[in-house]
Amino acid sequence: MTMQTLPRRLGAAAVTAVIVWFLSVRLDTFRDYQIAEIAVYVPAVAGLTVLTGLSGQISVGNGAFMAIGAYATALLLLHLNWPFIAALVASAAATAVAGGIVGVAAARLRGPYLAGATLMLGVALPALAFAYRGIFGADQGLSITFTAPAFLGASFPLTRWQAWVSAVVALVTLVLLANLCSSRIGRNWRAVRDDEVAAALDGVNVAVTRILAFVVSAVCAGLAGSLLAIVTSLVAPGAFTITLSIALLTAAAIGGLGSLPGALWGSVLIVLVPTYVTDVATSHGLSSSVGSNIPIAAYGAVLILVMLVFPQGIQGGLVGLLRLFTGPDQETRTAHDAPAPHATPPADEAPASHHEKEGTT
Amino acid sequence: MKRTHRRRWQAAAVITAAAFTVAACSSGGSSSSSPGSGSSSAALTASAPGITATTITIGSHQPLTGPAAPGYSEIAPAANAYFSYVNAHGGVYGRKVVYKYLDDGYDPTKTASVVHQLVLQDNVYAIFNGLGTPTHLAAVSFLNAQKVPDVFVASGCECWNDTSKYPQTFGWQLDYVREGKILGSYIKQHFAGKKVAYFYQNDEFGLDGVKGLDYEIPHSMVVSRQSYVPTNTNIAPQVTAMHASGAQVVAAFSIPAFMALLKLNSLKLGYSPTLVSSSVGSDPITLGGLVTAFAKQGGATVNGNQLINGIITDEYLPALSTSDSWYVLFKKIHDQYEPKAPLDGNFFYGMSVGYTFVQAMLKAGKNPTRADLVTAIQGGLPQGPAVAPYSYSSSDHAGATGAYMGVIQNGVVVQQGSVLVTDTSASGAITTFSGTEQQAPASGIPSP
Numbered sequence: 001m002t003m004q005t006l007p008r009r010l011g012a013a014a015v016t017a018v019i020v021w022f023l024s025v026r027l028d029t030f031r032d033y034q035i036a037e038i039a040v041y042v043p044a045v046a047g048l049t050v051l052t053g054l055s056g057q058i059s060v061g062n063g064a065f066m067a068i069g070a071y072a073t074a075l076l077l078l079h080l081n082w083p084f085i086a087a088l089v090a091s092a093a094a095t096a097v098a099g100g101i102v103g104v105a106a107a108r109l110r111g112p113y114l115a116g117a118t119l120m121l122g123v124a125l126p127a128l129a130f131a132y133r134g135i136f137g138a139d140q141g142l143s144i145t146f147t148a149p150a151f152l153g154a155s156f157p158l159t160r161w162q163a164w165v166s167a168v169v170a171l172v173t174l175v176l177l178a179n180l181c182s183s184r185i186g187r188n189w190r191a192v193r194d195d196e197v198a199a200a201l202d203g204v205n206v207a208v209t210r211i212l213a214f215v216v217s218a219v220c221a222g223l224a225g226s227l228l229a230i231v232t233s234l235v236a237p238g239a240f241t242i243t244l245s246i247a248l249l250t251a252a253a254i255g256g257l258g259s260l261p262g263a264l265w266g267s268v269l270i271v272l273v274p275t276y277v278t279d280v281a282t283s284h285g286l287s288s289s290v291g292s293n294i295p296i297a298a299y300g301a302v303l304i305l306v307m308l309v310f311p312q313g314i315q316g317g318l319v320g321l322l323r324l325f326t327g328p329d330q331e332t333r334t335a336h337d338a339p340a341p342h343a344t345p346p347a348d349e350a351p352a353s354h355h356e357k358e359g360t361t
Numbered sequence: 362m363k364r365t366h367r368r369r370w371q372a373a374a375v376i377t378a379a380a381f382t383v384a385a386c387s388s389g390g391s392s393s394s395s396p397g398s399g400s401s402s403a404a405l406t407a408s409a410p411g412i413t414a415t416t417i418t419i420g421s422h423q424p425l426t427g428p429a430a431p432g433y434s435e436i437a438p439a440a441n442a443y444f445s446y447v448n449a450h451g452g453v454y455g456r457k458v459v460y461k462y463l464d465d466g467y468d469p470t471k472t473a474s475v476v477h478q479l480v481l482q483d484n485v486y487a488i489f490n491g492l493g494t495p496t497h498l499a500a501v502s503f504l505n506a507q508k509v510p511d512v513f514v515a516s517g518c519e520c521w522n523d524t525s526k527y528p529q530t531f532g533w534q535l536d537y538v539r540e541g542k543i544l545g546s547y548i549k550q551h552f553a554g555k556k557v558a559y560f561y562q563n564d565e566f567g568l569d570g571v572k573g574l575d576y577e578i579p580h581s582m583v584v585s586r587q588s589y590v591p592t593n594t595n596i597a598p599q600v601t602a603m604h605a606s607g608a609q610v611v612a613a614f615s616i617p618a619f620m621a622l623l624k625l626n627s628l629k630l631g632y633s634p635t636l637v638s639s640s641v642g643s644d645p646i647t648l649g650g651l652v653t654a655f656a657k658q659g660g661a662t663v664n665g666n667q668l669i670n671g672i673i674t675d676e677y678l679p680a681l682s683t684s685d686s687w688y689v690l691f692k693k694i695h696d697q698y699e700p701k702a703p704l705d706g707n708f709f710y711g712m713s714v715g716y717t718f719v720q721a722m723l724k725a726g727k728n729p730t731r732a733d734l735v736t737a738i739q740g741g742l743p744q745g746p747a748v749a750p751y752s753y754s755s756s757d758h759a760g761a762t763g764a765y766m767g768v769i770q771n772g773v774v775v776q777q778g779s780v781l782v783t784d785t786s787a788s789g790a791i792t793t794f795s796g797t798e799q800q801a802p803a804s805g806i807p808s809p
Contacts, residue, residue, distance in 0.1 A: 030481035037474060130563060130590055139495045139564035140520075141469065143502065158506070159477065232473035234499040239470040275478065278463060292425030292434065292464050 009178050013171045020167045024160050032159040033231075034271060039166030040227040041267035043173040045251040046260055047220025050177055052249075053258020054186060055213035056193030057106060058115050061122030063245035065218040067237075068095045068125070069225025074142040074235040075135070084146070084230060088169065091226040092219045099218020103211035122245040126237040141236025144229060166227045173223055174260055180216065181260070189213055221248075254306050256313025265314040273302050405455060408728035411486025417722065418459040419489045420479030422496060427466035428591070432617065432647055432707050433492060436515065437462040439711025440490060440718075442698035443691075447806055453722045454809075461485065469499035476500040480509055487512055487734060490533070490714050494518045494565055505529045510734045512721065513714050513760070517641075518565050519785060522759040531738055531753065532760040533714055535677040537566055537614065537639070538785040540764065541573020543675050544637055546781075546791045547766050548610060549577050552635070558585035558608030560599065560623055562615050570614030570639055576787045584608050589619055600626040603634070613638045621651035624668055625659070636672045640764065643674035644706030645772045646681075666772050673777075675764040677747055678713055679798065680774050681706070686801040687713070687746045694805065713746040716807065720745055723809040744799045745807065748780045759785070763794055 020039075024032050048062050072091040076082045082090070102121060106114055129136035136142065148161035180186055188209045191199035200206050229235050251270045255262030274295050281294040310317030405414040412418075423437040424430050437460070444458040452458065461483060463475040472491075479485045480503070487510035491497045494516045504511040505527050513533035514521045517540065521532035548557060557578060561567030567588060575583075585606035587599035600623065603611060611634045613620060620642035627633060642648065645666070652665030679685045681704070691712040695704050702708055722729070724737040739755045749763030763782030767774035780794040802808065 028481065030478055033474070033477045033481065127590075127592075133563075140498055140518075141495060143498060145502065159481070228470065232470050232499050233502050234469050234473070234495075236469045236495045236499065238468050238495050239499075241468065243468070244470075275474075292430075295464065296426060 005182060006179065009175050013175050017167065017171055020163070024163045024167075029157045029159045032157060032163040034275070035163040036159060036166045036227075036231045037271045038264075038267045039163065039170040040224055040231055041248070041251060041270060042170035042224075042263055043220045043227070044224035044248050045255065045266050046174055046177055046263035047217040047224075048248050049252040049255065049257055049259060049263050049266075050181060050189075050220075051213050051217035052252060053256075054181060054193060055189040055210060057210060057213060058111075058249075059106075059118040059214075059217065059245075060115050060242075060249060061102075061118035061120070061125075061245050062217065062221045062248050063240050063242065064121045064125035065095050065099060065221035066225035066228060066244065066248075067235075067240035068098050068218075069222030070229040070235045070240070071129075071136060071142070071225075072222070073226040073229040074144050077144050077146075077229075078142060084165070088223065088226045092222050095218045095222025095225070096215050099215040099222075100211060102218065103214030106214055107207045107210040119242070119245075122242050126240045129237040137236070139236065139238070141234050141238075143234050146230040146233055162231050166231060169223055169227055173220060174263070177216075177220070178260055185209075185212065250303060254303060254313055256310075256315035256317075259313065259315040262313050262315035269302070269306075269314075274299055277302075404727060406728050409486055409730045409733075410484045412456070412729070415456055416459050417453060417456050418461065418483065418485050419487050419718075420476075420483060420485035421460070421462040421489050422465040422472045422475050422479075422491045422500065423462045424467040424492060424496075425462075425464035427468070429467040429493065432644075432705075433515075435702055435705070435707040436490070436492065436711035436714075438699055438702060439695075439708040440715035441711075442694055442702075443712045443715035443719075445698045446694045447719055450804065450806055453719060454727050458719070458722075460489070465496055467493055467496055469496050472496040473499045473503070476503060480504070480507055486510070486731065489513060489718055490515045490711075492516065494520070497521075501527055501530055508731060510731050512734070512738065513717060515710075515714070516566075517569070519569060519759075520565075522757060522785075524756055524758055527758075529735060531758045533717060534710075535640070535675075535749075535761040535764055536759055536785060537569035537641075538573040538576075539762065539783050540639055540675060540677075541570040541614070542576050542783050542785075542789075542791060543573075543764055543766070543781050544570075544612060544639065545574040545577030547673070547675075548574075548612060548637055549579070549582075552610045555582070555609045556584045556607050557582045557610045557612060558587065558603040558606055558634070559583060560587050560589070560603065560611050560613045560615060560619075562619065563588040563590050566641065567614045573785075574612055574614075577791075578612075589615070591616065591619070594618075594622060596622050597626055600630060600632065604630050604632040608634055610635045610637060613642060615639070615642045617642050617644060617647045617651055618655075620648055620672075621655050621665075624652055625655055625663075628663075628668070638672055638674045640675050640677065640706075643672060643769065643774070645669060645769050645774060646703065646705035647707070648672075648769075649772060669769050670771065672769045673766065674769065674774060675766050676774050676776075677749065677761045677764040678706075678709055679746060679748060680767065680776060681709060682773055690801040690805050716745050717742065717747075720807040723807060743807070744796075746799070746801070748798055749782045749794050750796065 020035060024035055044062060044066055048059060052058050069091040072094040073087045076087040076090055105117060109117055130138050148156045148158050188204045191204055192206050192209050196206050247270050251266030252263065254269055255266030277295040277298040281291045306314060407413045421437060425434045441460045444460050448457040465472040465475050476488060488504055490513050491500060492515040497514050497516060501511060508529060511530040513531055517534050517537040519536050519538055521530050559571055559574065561571050585603050585608055587602055589596050589599060613623060613636060620638055649665035649669050652668050653663060656663040679687045681688055691709060692704060695708060720742050721734060721738050725733040738753050741753050742751050744750050747761045748765055749761055752759045752762045763780050765780045766777045768777055781791050782794045783789055783791040
């Protein structure tokens with residue numbers, strides 16, 4: 001089984017990459033920007049969905065890890081003129097350290113206490129930008145310039161380059177996470193989530209397993225922060241409020257906790273729904289006090305609707321829909337545990353390609 | 362059991378399919394409306410992105426929701442009300458101004474996103490009056506790289522006046538350094554020998570203001586420097602420190618909410634220094650309302666308008682008084698197009714900046730390119746509602762250059778002395794403006 005999954009996942013990633021490439025070339029430059037925006041969120045949501053869905057820990061502060069990744073990238077690009085790829089790796093390393101520290105504390109906390117501690121992180125960390133304004137630039141943040149490489153030509157749209165870079169990072173992250181989840185580490189996470197005592201009796205080091213999940217989730221958020229820095233070209237504390245952390249959690253839950261394809265779905269939803277709803281609200285000539293609040297209300301309504309219709313998240317719902325057509329099946333595990341039903345075309349691949357189409361056309 | 366399950370899934374499928382159809386339709390509908398269909402006046406052409414024979418489409422990012430929304434969310438509807446008035450009276454060379462302002466919730470990530478949408482998808486001619494320093498910084502490089510005019514940013518940061526880095530960007534309102542200098546020189550002249558404290562927001566707004574104050578006020582006069590961050594409303598420690606320092610004058614660069622907190626906290630301590638406030642925090646209608654509201658939350662009943670009497674401030678727009686021709690004009694437009702909005706400083710600001718944009722468009726010519734608008738503004742703009750001239754030239758993109766001092770009395774800022782103008786340098790003199798204030802045109806529309 002494990003012999004076959006790696007090529008299959010690489011294949012799925014390659015297919016998705018081709019689809020993203022095709023869309024980015026065919027669609028206009030604003031759609032490229034939206035692809036980039038979606039791809040920014042994917043690693044962060046995927047990391048969180050692994051943390052919450054697989055290892056059973058919750059984090060309401062992953063926006064803070066994104067901030068660490070973003071500031072690390074901005075500082076390295078600004079002061080040391082590092083190439084982006086090196087800054088990306090260094091940012092991941094920086095967030096790994098931060099994630100380890102938080103993970104040590106988190107390993108001792110459960111449920112609401114863990115949520116509270118991570119919430120504090122999410123609220124407090126961006127304030128450091130004000131305390132050390134000389135380094136972090138306070139409210140104004142750090143402006144960086146990111147350009148497309150010269151060999152692509154002067155007229156190559158920057159947004160397309162941003163989409164490509166973000167999509168590649170997002171896909172590589174997804175493949176690595178998928179492999180990690182089906183490895184011994186992933187099994188340990190599930191074992192600890194389901195029953196800590198039983199896992200410990202089986203020789204799993206519970207504390208290390210939990211901390212590792214936090215490190216992985218933090219690194220993913222750090223990568224997302226790094227991408228965010230080059231996509232928005234500004235790293236400022238206003239971007240890393242608690243709203244961001246909650247949006248990440250929302251995306252993970254909507255997509256389907258524990259499901260990596262679900263992370264893609266969730267990211268698509270949190271990027272596209274507000275834009276579409278705003279278009280609807282502004283095109284109907286509503287008074288501005290009503291019109292400006294409708295997107296928020298509609299966003300909430302969509303979230304409620306999705307959770308009512310798909311209690312297992314979008315990915316769980318899709319798997320269910322698939323079963324409608326394939327008839328009663330032998331699957332006994334829930335979508336929560338196994339995002340990819342093995343009887344049908346690999347789910348890693350199918351929804352990924354789907355959502356890119358629907359999200360961007 | 363199985364049946365009901367299946368039905369539920371079918372229902373779900375129908376709902377999602379319907380939802381996607383709705384989304385697809387709506388997005389398609391909004392983006393397909395732009396191509397020009399006008400053919401009446403032969404002279405008008407689609408000379409630039411966002412300009413058709415019948416319309417000029419401009420965009421903006423505004424905090425319609427979120428922490429900066431109270432007050433500031435009134436600005437874009439006010440500018441839009443002015444454009445509606447212009448559109449109803451012949452438009453700009455016959456074209457109607459279409460103003461699409463999107464909510465960014467004062468979040469820079471969101472700003473980058475909506476500005477990309479406005480420029481790449483909605484093809485706006487220019488970005489107009491984008492609000493906020495951190496937010497607009499997330500858009501300014503992109504706009505300049507795309508050569509999109511980025512006019513009259515709603516922030517007094519000095520950063521917009523950088524013609525080499527941001528050739529497309531123009532400030533509009535009086536910048537905080539000039540404002541600090543004008544307030545500082547007033548304090549130096551009128552409160553010589555007294556102890557002064559600074560109370561300022563710990564960001565570029567407050568720090569630029571303090572820079573201007575320090576250019577004018579001798580350092581020996583300043584006995585206490587207290588800052589706050591907008592997310593922490595407990596400013597009792599700062600007010601206590603200023604009280605303990607014995608400061609008789611407090612110079613404040615703060616937003617209205619923190620001016621109100623400063624007033625109430627000093628009241629509680631029995632501390633009554635003379636307050637000298639930046640125009641940002643001193644709009645009497647906003648401030649008086651906030652003082653009353655905050656006191657009510659604390660269980661006390663006070664008359665906010667009475668408490669703010671005597672606050673010294675500066676203003677770069679005319680006072681909201683019935684004797685002013687601009688007030689009369691803007692009130693008329695307010696009553697007709699946006700009657701439910703409060704007619705306060707924010708509304709006045711939105712109308713004034715809308716007026717300036719129409720001035721610039723008229724100067725840019727009948728069939729302007731994007732570069733024409735930049736050239737037109739660099740050639741200088743007539744004064745309009747601002748009490749002092751604009752600084753615009755090919756090497757200066759700052760905006761208003763001066764203000765008058767005033768005192769709040771019964772809900773309005775009463776002008777004290779004449780209009781003062783200055784520059785942003787440490788040594789630049791503050792001089793009395795020799796010209797006169799402009800009167801609003803009878804038609805309400807600037808002449809080309």
